[in-house]
Amino acid sequence: MGNTFGNIFRLTTFGESHGPAMGGIIDGVPAGVELDLNALQHVVDRRRPGQSSVVSQRHEDDKVEVLSGIFEGKTLGTPIGFVVRNHDARSQDYDHLREVYRPSHADYAWQAKYGIRDHRGGGRASARETVSRVVAGGIAMQMLEQLGIQVLAYTTQIGGVRLQPGAALDWNATWSSAVRCPDAATARQMQHAIDEASGQGDTLGGVVCCAIMGVPPGLGEPVFGKLNAALAQAMMSIPAAKSFDMGAGRMLATMLGSETLDTMHAMDGGLVYEHNFSGGIQGGISNGNNIFLEVGFKPVPTLMRDIRTIDSRGQTVTLHPRGRHDVCVVPRAVSVVQAMAAMVVLDYYLLAKTNHL
Amino acid sequence: MGNTFGNIFRLTTFGESHGPAMGGIIDGVPAGVELDLNALQHVVDRRRPGQSSVVSQRHEDDKVEVLSGIFEGKTLGTPIGFVVRNHDARSQDYDHLREVYRPSHADYAWQAKYGIRDHRGGGRASARETVSRVVAGGIAMQMLEQLGIQVLAYTTQIGGVRLQPGAALDWNATWSSAVRCPDAATARQMQHAIDEASGQGDTLGGVVCCAIMGVPPGLGEPVFGKLNAALAQAMMSIPAAKSFDMGAGRMLATMLGSETLDTMHAMDGGLVYEHNFSGGIQGGISNGNNIFLEVGFKPVPTLMRDIRTIDSRGQTVTLHPRGRHDVCVVPRAVSVVQAMAAMVVLDYYLLAKTNHL
Amino acid sequence: MGNTFGNIFRLTTFGESHGPAMGGIIDGVPAGVELDLNALQHVVDRRRPGQSSVVSQRHEDDKVEVLSGIFEGKTLGTPIGFVVRNHDARSQDYDHLREVYRPSHADYAWQAKYGIRDHRGGGRASARETVSRVVAGGIAMQMLEQLGIQVLAYTTQIGGVRLQPGAALDWNATWSSAVRCPDAATARQMQHAIDEASGQGDTLGGVVCCAIMGVPPGLGEPVFGKLNAALAQAMMSIPAAKSFDMGAGRMLATMLGSETLDTMHAMDGGLVYEHNFSGGIQGGISNGNNIFLEVGFKPVPTLMRDIRTIDSRGQTVTLHPRGRHDVCVVPRAVSVVQAMAAMVVLDYYLLAKTNHL
């Protein structure tokens, strides 16, 4: 059951990095919705490797082939099956890893679990699997747009460079920035930090913020299916994700209660909030305010330096730099955070329809 | 499906804070395991309100009545049904909240979702529901002990007071400390911080650390059911939880890749790690190292001060302090974090049995 | 996961026949629905043992204690927890079965599975567990009634006595008949057949028909969640159920295609069907016609005669008649069939709400 995500709008995925293809099946797709497959491809392209010096130079066209579930431009309500072929896998680049466990990689843990492992390019543990998430998320986003819900994601931190709060941000600038930061000045600093790390054969992590606007109040299924719990699971399932902050997140742990109240006012038949420390969710249910959260990513543990580690016989070995890797996964993770958030919100929107007879 | 947690070892719970009882059903209980119900009650008692000035003065004996699933001291493999009665509910204390939406509470969001709400003591949104989690977690812990797995949880931060890393901690001291901090000096500072906040009618949040020792490598179900993703969902489903850090967590986002490698060595037929930045999980699967994580909690939004908010007609109202509330939920949350971690690990231990024919 | 039933409207149950109580939790209950708990008790009473010579003489008041989920007469949308106490368990009547495997009973299979077993009154394998199904089904029926959907169940066969098709039936007479057959003449014959079997220490099985009126077209989730598949699982999970026929069922296997067409006509903006061989479901989805199905039950394998069998050491033993048992479970199974059907239809009604944005 580990490869299925969601309750009603459910994505199941497959694929190893160097196998013939990645792909998935989306079940629970609402029927009769117009889908723009060109727009979908455009969303998937944003995550594609090889687009800048920041990310992996593997060349994949990541062309999404939809195999079912759409008829004459509209969803049928039947599952959408799709495939994305792997073209530029250079499996021979990984022969030396067959019997080696790289530090801070999944190699040893997977071997211990399954007793077998596709060592080529990380196999199923590769971030290449996230292409299927972005396909499903892209479809979810088209549906959310029709409901007036918008999911934004962008980089707020890379290494020590952090986007300062309060800046007037141009969301549209996010995708034209190689680092996926909507503030041009900060983006330049981030790029510089990455270049510097890269120059030393090193890597950087960072933080992605996700803001979801237009979510109606009432989404979330307490007590275990709280909306924030579902978002946390979604985000922490992304490769290299190490922290999750809902709203003001961990900062709230150091504040006084009196400093953290999201005081409400009635206005024009609705509610407005003085603050949004909660990030749009209270008691596990959306409160109508914007939802926001942050996801922290660790640096990629594959360095362009010699690394000392062990092999499957317990012998110490030295790995020499090889293969194509992201210096910083955060820019590509932005697409994945956005996709996962979109899937969660659509899934919970559909679930909430069952709260009344 | 919002009230069920887990895949194989599955807890389903019910209960409103001021209804007749809380309770739950645990399905997927391994058969033939000896359970010590007195020891279980002891674990449940740790979470009980009224034990110190820090927590709610509501008096509940929280006596667990087991209704099924155990026969002559051993588990039958059938579901364990249990009930914990509510005795000291003073529902009249909440009459003034019937039509009021308290700031940063679940009131409005629940009303928007369901169109109806039990306003007494928070209803189902009350942290009282966590008693059922601690019952199930206590049972899981007894089973984990038989597998050589130990789940520790303790307070590492309350407000601005933080347990310093490197202290030699006496885990046994955790439960004798009112704030659930195993270091006596820090515990005193935390108690002092709480007293100070309390004196001003204010509240404090904090951070709970959980360490799980003895977990075999191989637990976790990539890609969506990664062990860290399951732990994140588990923890973020706890009332007032706002942040989740796996291993070194968000700190990793500012570090260089070369600073974060969990280098391995072979020793005595097993592995030892130089560091544990990952917190014992790589690629979503336990790697045999200790698992550790932190959960941040916001301060309780019920102050012993006048609070301005709105009622269901949109009128501004002032709430005067009333009822019994925790000044700081963190000490009681320690029990809940421990319970949720135990359930996740046992569930994934059972799941991993299906990875091979 | 074996003790949970349903997708949205989900029942989880617990309880052994001679433990302290049976009970369950219903999750996914639509909010804001008025529930009549007296009417619910009335439905549960119909399944109660001790009501006639046909059924077990165990005396249980089967009083349903609702512990949550209802507030001021309406559902909260939170889970409904409930308990039904076991009062008249005479456990000592079963001491001789501790090490014996009765033929055609669950004894050996459960022992082989779990390595432990509550031998008293069948433990969890006892039909006593169905009381929780009837509670949840009774709640589902109240909701279905508000949607204009009616679930009927009645006995169509006991042993060799079969209700002839074409009789004008008075559904209201069902529950006043000890054998739950709405046709008085047939009911008398059935009673006679049971008396005859009983006189010889023997038992009888039979067939229960279920008819569901007012189901809108569109319920069912192909391909694996077809409405008929869900109904089949529901019915075959009832103790002693051995056959399931959807619509004309197995009879269709011997007919020509031309004899089995459910020809449609348009009338008054809707559809009318010339026949209903399909039983109201086509392609796994309700077609707006009445749904009907039949469930066959085997005779109870506990006879009031000496029975030869083996014990846990493989020794041949003779069991002498003892304990209180149903001569024919079919009359009580009628309540259970009705309950399971109601749960399925309500669950699929709620699921179908998610088929559109």
Next chain:
Amino acid sequence: MGNTFGNIFRLTTFGESHGPAMGGIIDGVPAGVELDLNALQHVVDRRRPGQSSVVSQRHEDDKVEVLSGIFEGKTLGTPIGFVVRNHDARSQDYDHLREVYRPSHADYAWQAKYGIRDHRGGGRASARETVSRVVAGGIAMQMLEQLGIQVLAYTTQIGGVRLQPGAALDWNATWSSAVRCPDAATARQMQHAIDEASGQGDTLGGVVCCAIMGVPPGLGEPVFGKLNAALAQAMMSIPAAKSFDMGAGRMLATMLGSETLDTMHAMDGGLVYEHNFSGGIQGGISNGNNIFLEVGFKPVPTLMRDIRTIDSRGQTVTLHPRGRHDVCVVPRAVSVVQAMAAMVVLDYYLLAKTNHL
């Protein structure tokens, strides 16, 4: 969730009859198992259309393309994604059905549910979707064989022709018979009955028996996940299935309890049963005896005759014979019954591993 089947070993499928491809993802595949993909193709070929005059003349090579989950001949424990292309779809043959609801077909029910429908060849309601079941079932069968479990399926009835009990059957003859009946004489009669119906533009249904040998005692998850309940759901989800009999099935409803006891004897450390009325399952759990069941199928409602029905505006229309259809689906259903049974047994075998610590 309607397109996913199973708990641990889980199949999710997609595909419309005239879309680009059918396919699926199998999750929960045990790791390290050798799979013979040629043998798998052979199993899939048995279900292929166009093999005899009995079945549809659509020509599909049904070549299974495996996209993931297998590495150097062994399963990785990661999901197996696969695709089967649709080549010989003659969509124009179905233009006249765009606005027509055929009697006893899924057309109207699907339209009512989704408000949209792929009318070409039945869309997703076509039995073509079962190719994905046979792929997954074929993989399950290879695993079961390694466990010493064998799943047989064969035709026992077509129209009025029924295989007589007691015949000494040669299972290997099943697949060489066009009607999938292992008894040559009966097979000839069945073929004759089909030819006769076909000559009149009519169709026939029938009954498939499934026997599962070598199942260890202890599989099944009471009370809702009984092994018989899971088998019933599996079988009733197959297109055109209308009845399910477990063991002696409905026949038991007319028998006396004393006639139906599966008396046990101890022999050589195990059990032998005098009879097997229960079909190898008691109390929802396998008892170590052979499991057997029967599934009844209705005749295909597409006749090679003029049929009167209505269109989407409620007008009466006459359909003239067109397209390629099975005269009798039973021979192809044999493959599907076998596949579904194999998936259920493997899934429950894996589930049972979690019954003990």
